[in-house]
Amino acid sequence: MDVVTQVKDDNDLVNKADSLIVKTNEIMEKTEGITSDLSNNVEAVRRTSRSLAGVDTVLRNLKDSVDNQVIVLRGIVKKSKELVDLEREKFRVEAPIIISQPSFTRMKFTGEQEIKEVVFAFKNVGQRVASNLKYSFLALYFDVLDESPSFKTAIMAREEGYGYNINTIPINNMFYLYTPFTNNMENKFDNINSGLVYVWKMEYADIPTGTRFFKNYFVLVNQYESGKFRYSTATYRIQNLVINYLKENDKEVFLTKENL
Known part of the structure; x- marks a missing residue:
């Protein structure tokens, strides 16, 4: 190379x-x-x-x-x-609540001291006005013998109401309803075990809500001394006896649904 x-x-x-x-x-x-x-x-x-x-x-x-x-x-x-x-x-x-006031119930007499009518007191203890009050009543004479009560219808008001027409019942207002005491009533108050039971049926309304209330009141009237009468709310026993009597005698129209 x-x-x-x-x-x-x-x-x-x-x-x-x-x-x-x-x-x-x-x-x-x-x-x-x-x-x-x-x-x-x-x-x-x-x-x-x-x-x-x-x-x-x-x-x-x-x-x-x-x-x-x-x-x-x-x-x-x-x-x-x-x-x-x-x-x-x-x-x-706060709805209207109407209660009976037996202690304010009174009898009114004629000049001859015959019983003319019974004045029943009720009161609105609710916190709103009650309105459109409708009521009916039934009076029963009763006599208790040997704990077996016997009832006899004494007087009956028209179902649509009797006495005053009340449209409004103010708060804490007392109002009165009058019932006649006629001659055909058996007012033989022989002892404390006999007397009259008034059955009231009331219907009233609460305006703001439109709710309607239905109440029964059972007021006992009996004479404990000559010319002296006692007014009280009937005991539950008497109330139950009255309710059964009304059912058996086709007078349920005077009872509210809760008592039927």
Whole structure:
């Protein structure tokens, strides 16, 4: 091999080596670029992760806040419902309530001291006005012998009412209903076990609600001394006896549904 050929071959190797170095440098530059990009991406991912962690914390705090607000709102709703229930109950118990007042019941006499009529007292003890009062009554003479009472119908008012027509009954207002005491009544008050039982049936309304109330009242009138009478609410025993008597004698019209 001559010198010229050798030099040429050496030049080719050098050129190839230079070319390889250039390409290697290009690859390294690209690698460094890729590495740099990866580093940047990793840093971006880290920043994103930190940002997401911050968002997650914010969301967690927001959820806790919302949960607390829901708990508070539920408490408010519960309290509001309780207040509404209390107001509803208060409104219910403030309805008109008519009770009989036997201690204010009196008999009225004629000039000849004959019994003319019985004046019954009632009172609205509710906290609202009662209106559109309708009433009927039935008087029963009774005599108790050996604990076996016997009743006899003494007088009966018309079903649509008798005496005063009362449209409104104010709060805490006493009002009076008159019933005649006619000659055909067996007013033989021989002892404390005999007398009259007045059965009242009343219907009245509560204006704000439109509710209608139906009540029975059983008032006992008996003479304990000559010319002296006692007025009282009949005992439950007597009330039950009267109720059974009215049912057996087709006079249920004087009873409210609760007593049928």
